[in-house]
Amino acid sequence: MAVFEEDYRPISYSQTTLTELMIPAYANFGGKIHGGILLSLMDKVAYACASKHAGNYCVTVSVDNVDFLQPVEVGEMVSMKASVNYVGKTSMVIGIRVIAEDFRQGLVKHTNTSYFTMVAKDDEGKPTQVPGLMLETREDVRRYLEAIRRKELKGVYKFELDNVRTNLSVEADLPKLKNERCGLTTELKMKLI
Ligand SMILES: CC(C)(COP(=O)(O)OP(=O)(O)OC[C@H]1O[C@@H](n2cnc3c(N)ncnc32)[C@H](O)[C@@H]1OP(=O)(O)O)[C@@H](O)C(=O)NCCC(=O)NCCS
DSSP, X not given: OGGGGSOEEEHHHHOEEEEEEOOGGGBOTTSBBOHHHHHHHHHHHHHHHHHHHHXXXXXXXXXXXXXXXXXXXXXXXXXXXXXXXXXXXXXXXXXXXXXXXXXXXXXXXXXXXEEEEEEEEOTTSOBOOOOEEEOOSHHHHHHHHHHHHHHHHHHHHHHHHHHHHHHOOHHHHGGGGTTSSOOOOHHHHHHHO
8 A cells, every 4th residue: 555655764763862961060040950951952852863763954843841840950860762753744743751860869850741843854944754653552652642632732722822912902901910910100001091
């Protein structure tokens, strides 16, 4: 059948783990690791995983679910495991699970799981088709289906947000600020009310 003639690559082919020691230069003023350092490392591992699957240069298009659940400390070893969760025509969703290990205390904590959408580009910089994804386990199928659902929900969210932006009226929605922790200058109140 035609569908099997296409080039499929298993998830294991491009699965990539990046491990890095958190040095003092990565810390913020509070002594914890900067979120931006972790984002930059996630972008790197997403690129490595995506470009290996695609066999091409890739760019980051979108980043979802970056919620740092626990702080990362100086001296901890951070590991980021990246796998292709889903492929479209030219895009791929790379799931990245981040853990931080404290070897002295023997502790391992899950800090976040995030999803990077990457697009493969050809030599002219145009989006180019990526190989299909060969699913080998039940978990691979579950992740793929979850990625489809996430994509659908993103579409709904974008539609709703565009609606809010189009229909938002500062004057009509002003009462919503009643219980918010913001104030209006007298000058602004006179303009709006
Ligand atoms: C993302 C980009 C490639 C889209 O280009 P385009 O000419 O609009 O191409 P398309 O509309 O065909 O989109 C290409 C793919 O990206 C996907 N895509 C585009 N915008 C997206 C978004 N916001 N979220 C998720 N996927 C997106 C499309 O769904 C499509 O996927 P598919 O081929 O698997 O169906 C282009 O806007 C770009 O190069 N952006 C800059 C990316 C970059 O440089 N990142 C580095 C950070 S500076």
